[in-house]
Amino acid sequence: MAFYTLKLRDDDVVEMIDQRKLPLEIIYVELKTYEGVYAAIKDMVVRGAPAIGVSAAFGLYLGAKSLISLPEVNNYETFKKKFFKIADFMFSARPTAVNLGWAVDRIKGLVETEGKNIYKNNPDLKKVVSLIRNESLKIYNEDIEINKNMGRYGAVLLKDGYTVLTHCNAGALATAGYGTALGVIRAAVSENKKISVVSDETRPFLQGARLTTWELMEDGIPVTLIADNSAGLLMRKGKINAVIVGADRIASNGDVANKIGTYQVAVLAKENDIPFYVAAPLSTIDLNIKSGDEIPIEERDINEVVSIFGKRIAPESVKALNYAFDVTPNKYVSAIITEKGILYPDYKKSIAEAFGK
Ligand code: MRU
Numbered sequence: 001m002a003f004y005t006l007k008l009r010d011d012d013v014v015e016m017i018d019q020r021k022l023p024l025e026i027i028y029v030e031l032k033t034y035e036g037v038y039a040a041i042k043d044m045v046v047r048g049a050p051a052i053g054v055s056a057a058f059g060l061y062l063g064a065k066s067l068i069s070l071p072e073v074n075n076y077e078t079f080k081k082k083f084f085k086i087a088d089f090m091f092s093a094r095p096t097a098v099n100l101g102w103a104v105d106r107i108k109g110l111v112e113t114e115g116k117n118i119y120k121n122n123p124d125l126k127k128v129v130s131l132i133r134n135e136s137l138k139i140y141n142e143d144i145e146i147n148k149n150m151g152r153y154g155a156v157l158l159k160d161g162y163t164v165l166t167h168c169n170a171g172a173l174a175t176a177g178y179g180t181a182l183g184v185i186r187a188a189v190s191e192n193k194k195i196s197v198v199s200d201e202t203r204p205f206l207q208g209a210r211l212t213t214w215e216l217m218e219d220g221i222p223v224t225l226i227a228d229n230s231a232g233l234l235m236r237k238g239k240i241n242a243v244i245v246g247a248d249r250i251a252s253n254g255d256v257a258n259k260i261g262t263y264q265v266a267v268l269a270k271e272n273d274i275p276f277y278v279a280a281p282l283s284t285i286d287l288n289i290k291s292g293d294e295i296p297i298e299e300r301d302i303n304e305v306v307s308i309f310g311k312r313i314a315p316e317s318v319k320a321l322n323y324a325f326d327v328t329p330n331k332y333v334s335a336i337i338t339e340k341g342i343l344y345p346d347y348k349k350s351i352a353e354a355f356g357k
Contacts, residue, residue: 033066143175147175168258
């Protein structure tokens with residue numbers, strides 16, 4: 001793959017490919033502050049649940065580093081108090097993807113346990129900051145590994161010759177690398193199966209039209225772009241063998257929040273007897289919620305709907321709605337592919353088992 005989604009450089013600059021500009025411009029932005037990383041998540045320079053989680057982890061490292069240059073931050077307790085404030089700020093960037101909160105909590109937990117001990121044995125805050133740096137890089141590397149494992153498990157579901165429909169972008173661009181839904185497709189292709197992809201355009205941010213098509217073409221995987229409203233026709237014509245999407249949050253009963261429009265695709269798939277698969281790491285599963293009704297759905301600026309690339313397409317002052325995600329009830333989900341294996345209904349049971357409960 002000739003591009004990378006994001007990285008933390010040795011000189012502590014976070015680099016991200018600007019996903020607002022792809023595919024027409026391939027630009028990497030450089031971020032040196034946690035506020036910059038927060039803005040990049042909010043404005044969707046970086047997007048996709050796992051990529052947002054990794055970005056937040058890098059952002060927290062930049063925040064921790066900036067804190068210890070403040071004269072008043074001269075002991076563990078003051079550091080922790082201010083660091084947790086930064087963590088809460090980072091957490092507020094986007095509400096639906098649980099990976100953001102998962103990464104933030106993981107680092108907060110580490111600061112509270114190992115960080116505290118390290119400081120007790122050697123009262124040097126630089127050591128705590130370097131613990132955070134290492135953890136953020138661990139989260140980054142683990143994400144790529146997890147996606148590859150998910151791919152290996154999920155590839156069995158995609159048979160040679162399949163045409164697979166996907167919605168939004170759940171690829172390398174939505175993760176530290178390799179991808180979730182597109183990772184499963186990559187794994188099937190690497191097993192020499194002939195797979196072609198149909199990509200929904202995914203209005204309004206056009207992740208399908210701009211990102212999924214570009215990323216797959218970079219890898220030489222055949223892809224056909226369709227308008228969002230074409231999926232039903234193609235399914236009815238027998239042109240789609242399976243649907244595979246990613247997820248932003250999965251409830252403990254298997255309800256799946258993903259990009260707006262996913263629910264429609266799932267209903268159409270069931271109606272047409274086509275399997276609907278979700279590929280997501282266990283960090284996307286929120287055991288604290290019983291069903292999809294509890295998942296907060298992000299509402300974004302209506303300018304994304306009434307304009308395209310800054311050009312107004314709807315009448316001035318028209319009312320508009322811009323929900324960024326929807327929830328697909330578990331009855332539409334044929335299987336959930338994770339790094340620990342494929343989960344099938346009853347999801348309450350199979351999800352609990354995947355977490356060893
Ligand atoms: O608004 P986005 O682009 O962050 O939404 C992304 C999605 O809905 C993806 O399908 C999801 O995060 C899974 S990414 C592996």
